Amino acid sequence: MDIHTTLKIITVYAIPVIFAITLHEAAHGYVARMFGDNTAYVLGRVSLNPVRHIDPFGTLIFPTLTLFLGGMLFGWAKPVPVNQGELREPRKHMVLVVLAGPAANFIMAIMWAVLLRIVFSMGHADGYLFEVSRAGISINLILMVLNLLPIPPLDGGRVLMNIVPLEFERVLAKIEPYGIWILLFLLLTGTIQPVIGSGVNFFYQLIFQIVFFGY
Numbered sequence: 001m002d003i004h005t006t007l008k009i010i011t012v013y014a015i016p017v018i019f020a021i022t023l024h025e026a027a028h029g030y031v032a033r034m035f036g037d038n039t040a041y042v043l044g045r046v047s048l049n050p051v052r053h054i055d056p057f058g059t060l061i062f063p064t065l066t067l068f069l070g071g072m073l074f075g076w077a078k079p080v081p082v083n084q085g086e087l088r089e090p091r092k093h094m095v096l097v098v099l100a101g102p103a104a105n106f107i108m109a110i111m112w113a114v115l116l117r118i119v120f121s122m123g124h125a126d127g128y129l130f131e132v133s134r135a136g137i138s139i140n141l142i143l144m145v146l147n148l149l150p151i152p153p154l155d156g157g158r159v160l161m162n163i164v165p166l167e168f169e170r171v172l173a174k175i176e177p178y179g180i181w182i183l184l185f186l187l188l189t190g191t192i193q194p195v196i197g198s199g200v201n202f203f204y205q206l207i208f209q210i211v212f213f214g215y
Helices: 003-034 056-068 090-121 128-147 155-161 166-188 193-212
Strands: none
Touching: 003 056, 003 090, 003 128, 090 128, 090 155, 090 193, 128 193, 155 166
């Protein structure tokens, strides 16, 4: 891969990746504040400024490596601190706090799709904005579906921890420290890709129907 192609890929994916990951985290903090926990707000993490959320390795280096190695794009930002005990209804509201992240990705995917339609209607189907918009849809849907997997500490796992009986929650809490390693194993072996691919395709078609009215 020559330097021109490399730089083109980076410029197309950089903005969608940074905003997909950082706004995902900011959404957690925003909803936590709505339900009584000001921890993230006090620490300046309820912010649309990507700099406050970027993890140099997880937001920049690791996604770049997965992109160029041909794997499924994956990355993370600095986790937003949430004190569940400060929430007015800890278990119920924690579910909403957790789901705010994937919901933010879904909304961003729709926004990128709207931009894609505008660019397409202007006859620029081979331009930079068209490529960035397509990347924005894919990146947000991949991150949304990945985070909804029921593996703690992913969002899906945290939802599961707050809806199951307390005895099972303790079991999941013991798994949580190894959750990322489990996910990486599943990604590297290709075990989980069909599941993620099916989820991404479902939501991609849904957004296509909403924004392009089926055309």
